Amino acid sequence: MRAVVCVPGGTELAELPDPVPAPDGVVVAVDACGLCGSDVHMVEHGRAVPGQVLGHEFAGRIVAVGRDAGRWRIGQPVAVNPLGGCGSCQPCRRQLPFRCQALPNLGLTAPGAYAEYVAVPQAQLVALPAEVEPEVGAHAEPLAVALRAVRLGRPVPGEPALVYGVGSIGLNVIMALRLAGAGTIVAVGRSAGRRAAAEALGADVVLDSRVTPPAEYAAEHGLAFGTAYECSAAVGALAETVAVLAPGGVAVQVALNSAPESLDARGLVGRGLTVVGSCAFDADDYAQAVGHLLAGRIDGAALVSERVALAEVPETLVRLRRPGDLVRVLVRP
Ligand SMILES: [Zn+2]
Ligand SMILES: [Zn+2]
Known part of the structure; x- marks a missing residue:
């Protein structure tokens, strides 16, 4: 072969x-x-x-x-x-x-x-x-990664959510958040084409982080995110993500960073935040992903x-x- x-x-x-x-x-x-x-x-x-x-x-x-x-x-x-x-x-x-x-x-x-x-x-x-068509099944793996991440982020229906990074995983996270009933979804990305894709797939607001940092947008619009997903691996993105969480909020690190990231741990206690890493998926996440694709929900x-x-x-x-x-x-x- x-x-x-x-x-x-x-x-x-x-x-x-x-x-x-x-x-x-x-x-x-x-x-x-x-x-x-x-x-x-x-x-x-x-x-x-x-x-x-x-x-x-x-x-x-x-x-x-x-x-x-x-x-x-x-x-x-x-x-x-x-x-x-x-x-x-x-x-x-x-x-x-x-x-x-x-x-x-x-x-x-x-x-x-x-x-x-x-x-x-x-x-x-x-x-x-x-x-x-078997091709449908080829989308299950990245969707399973997103379903696991969104589950760990414990989104509350109606609450705003942040997705930092709009590559394949970030875009799958946006679709999974829509399915989970998230409120306003704010996505952050650099590539114009991928930002357009984020909007088409269900993000309500799509920011270019070089123009509008998420903290600035959140402050202007009185948004506090109950759940946030770092899918970019950009330097400093996790800290930016954690900074815009509401009290009790959950930040999920999905992207694999190539260097250590630093985080001010004081807010974790003072604001009751959770930061969690999401590693791949298990057989249940995968089977759920196939189910969503076959049912046309994604x-x-x-x-x-x-x-x-x-x-x-x-x-x-x-x-x-x-x-x-x-x-x-x-x-x-
Ligand atoms: Zn992969
Ligand atoms: Zn084993």
Whole structure:
């Protein structure tokens, strides 16, 4: 099969042996896979192991079924939860399968979906209805990240919410907040195209932080945010986010910072604030995401800026280092 493999300094198209299903797994022909910012960073900073196949936001159709996976059918469309998990270790019991050491994660520690085919354990499959285009399922992974983050932020219906950063995750958080019944949603972003997307997807106010800092806007309009999401990884953004919380408010750090951030801890006690990190998602978050997409409560396709072929993945991963107005790019192997 054709696959995009990591090589020193980047990625390249290669020919690999077709995967075979494990006894309790299947092989999925990849219909669509999102090109994730975390993959862009891994390649850019040389953290990917040479030969590794990345890609973890995917869905497709089953093309081979293992001996003990007989309830799955060839041709069946499925969304794939890339995160395994033993279900019994301490991280798994705390709903953090991302930290489970027992099972590989597809596209991270096991071959992923920048490829024609992927071997998938059956426990990581979510069935899609036969009539559904499998691409729908490729939106479930970033939406699951957003659903987890919004749950941890404990939004109160009708209360204002702040979303700092409008990349793929920030935009998914906006959609999840709308679904949760948040009041005024204020989004903060730099790229004009992504700010427009934030507005189209449900943000009531979209600020350019270089022109209007959120604290200035909040003071002018008497807004105090009950819940706020830092999705930008910009230096100082967490402190800005915490500063505009209402008493008792919750700030959720969703973006992965590349350097330490400092925070004035006095407000945490004085104003009764909560600051929490949101790490990936678990199988329930993922299944909920698929449910929202299938029911049409969330339109994942609204985020897609481009669809590319497998051979275009190496140059697209380079292009996404400066994403500009691009929101989400899908590869259709
Ligand atoms: Zn991702
Ligand atoms: Zn585990």
